[in-house]
Amino acid sequence: MPPSALAKIPPIPISLPRPIPIPRHVATKLRALFGSLNVDNTLAIVNTLPAVLKTTTKYLLYLLVLLNVRSFPFAWHVRVFLPVIVLRAKYYLFRLTLLLKRVPRAARRAHAIAWAEALCPVGLDPFKVAVSHWSWVGIDDGDYNGHLSNSSYAKTLDAARCKIVLKMFPAFTRNKGWIALGSTHYHFIREIPMFATYEVRLSIGAWDHKWMYIVSRFVTAPKRSNKDRNAARQEKTPPGEEAISSSPSTPSQSQSQPQSQAQSDSQAEQTVHALRALAEPEPDGATLHCIAISRMCFKHGRITVPPAVAMACEGFSKPPPASPGHKPESEPVVAAYSATNPPPSWVHAQNLRVPPVGSMKAFEEFLRGGWRQGLADGEGVGQRWWEEALGGVVEERRRANLEVLELVRVGMEGCRALR
Numbered sequence: 001m002p003p004s005a006l007a008k009i010p011p012i013p014i015s016l017p018r019p020i021p022i023p024r025h026v027a028t029k030l031r032a033l034f035g036s037l038n039v040d041n042t043l044a045i046v047n048t049l050p051a052v053l054k055t056t057t058k059y060l061l062y063l064l065v066l067l068n069v070r071s072f073p074f075a076w077h078v079r080v081f082l083p084v085i086v087l088r089a090k091y092y093l094f095r096l097t098l099l100l101k102r103v104p105r106a107a108r109r110a111h112a113i114a115w116a117e118a119l120c121p122v123g124l125d126p127f128k129v130a131v132s133h134w135s136w137v138g139i140d141d142g143d144y145n146g147h148l149s150n151s152s153y154a155k156t157l158d159a160a161r162c163k164i165v166l167k168m169f170p171a172f173t174r175n176k177g178w179i180a181l182g183s184t185h186y187h188f189i190r191e192i193p194m195f196a197t198y199e200v201r202l203s204i205g206a207w208d209h210k211w212m213y214i215v216s217r218f219v220t221a222p223k224r225s226n227k228d229r230n231a232a233r234q235e236k237t238p239p240g241e242e243a244i245s246s247s248p249s250t251p252s253q254s255q256s257q258p259q260s261q262a263q264s265d266s267q268a269e270q271t272v273h274a275l276r277a278l279a280e281p282e283p284d285g286a287t288l289h290c291i292a293i294s295r296m297c298f299k300h301g302r303i304t305v306p307p308a309v310a311m312a313c314e315g316f317s318k319p320p321p322a323s324p325g326h327k328p329e330s331e332p333v334v335a336a337y338s339a340t341n342p343p344p345s346w347v348h349a350q351n352l353r354v355p356p357v358g359s360m361k362a363f364e365e366f367l368r369g370g371w372r373q374g375l376a377d378g379e380g381v382g383q384r385w386w387e388e389a390l391g392g393v394v395e396e397r398r399r400a401n402l403e404v405l406e407l408v409r410v411g412m413e414g415c416r417a418l419r
Helices: 003-008 024-034 042-048 051-067 075-100 105-117 150-168 170-174 224-236 251-255 259-278 307-314 345-353 360-367 385-389 393-417
Strands: 130-136 177-188 197-207 211-220 287-300 303-305 375-377
Touching (some): 105 170, 150 170, 150 211, 170 307, 170 360, 177 393, 197 393, 307 360, 345 360
Antiparallel strands (some): 130 197, 197 211
């Protein structure tokens, strides 16, 4: 089309909306508010807000800071080491009390040693000791679905593990011992909703010559309206069946698979059965949300200490044996081991570290390799009393649990070969 033809086309009328007139004083305020936003005039903008809005904003900021206080710098360190701080404070308060009572120096030292030894779980079955750690799902712990984030399970478990170490191994940690974390395996079963309070129940699962397995169970209190329904479900469903969604393959499916795949399925089936054995219903009807298996190693410096040695030195023991020909109808029940009725192995542990026979230096030498020669106390060579202390029903339970926990470990380590 020639340019002369384009010039003859009449223009299309376009009607634009009329601008809304803004009063001059309003335009001045808007220009003052949004003309140049920077750090310097932020306070001036806030001061122009109404008094109610300004007060509401201030308290909302305070609330936001308060809800996220657990994510502040060094907040994790405070949560993890808080049990250590509390225990130290109790110890120094006890020493201060002795000092104010003008107790002689030698007696104060003896009382301090007795106070520390009283923390040991003397005579307890290691499989019947549990430690609880309570927490709640804050804003900084939740994910975009409004549930406890998967990463927050590990953050909570750090503080819970420190608590169980202090309760079960006070003498070992007092002698410069520490426990290293080798691995942690999580099995997520149900979500924990935002702002819910939950409990972490930790217990000893098993141990071998090097590693100890700590089983942690994340649970919440059941709702009152769901108690009967949960009880009926547990009666109809085998333990842990509702917690595992996967099921073993049928015979027809397994026959059509290659041999390597069949072996993998067999290992997977064993792992599923192992997880089902761990996912037993809670005795109080609490809802199980997650199971975590931590593999931990006892260290004194860079030297590894067998878990059985460390546990026997803390006072853990098998139950007392019944008298020959014991009849519950005619004879009284044998008294359980305790601090007032200690097991025979407790004498060896005391002779290692408690004056005048033992000392913390002798206890340190025992942990750093003296147990290999069977050094029972300062008087000479004795038998391996720590093995006898954890024998009997404790040893049977240890072997049974270790078979289950080893399947989980082997299954996870087998993933290294997958590509």
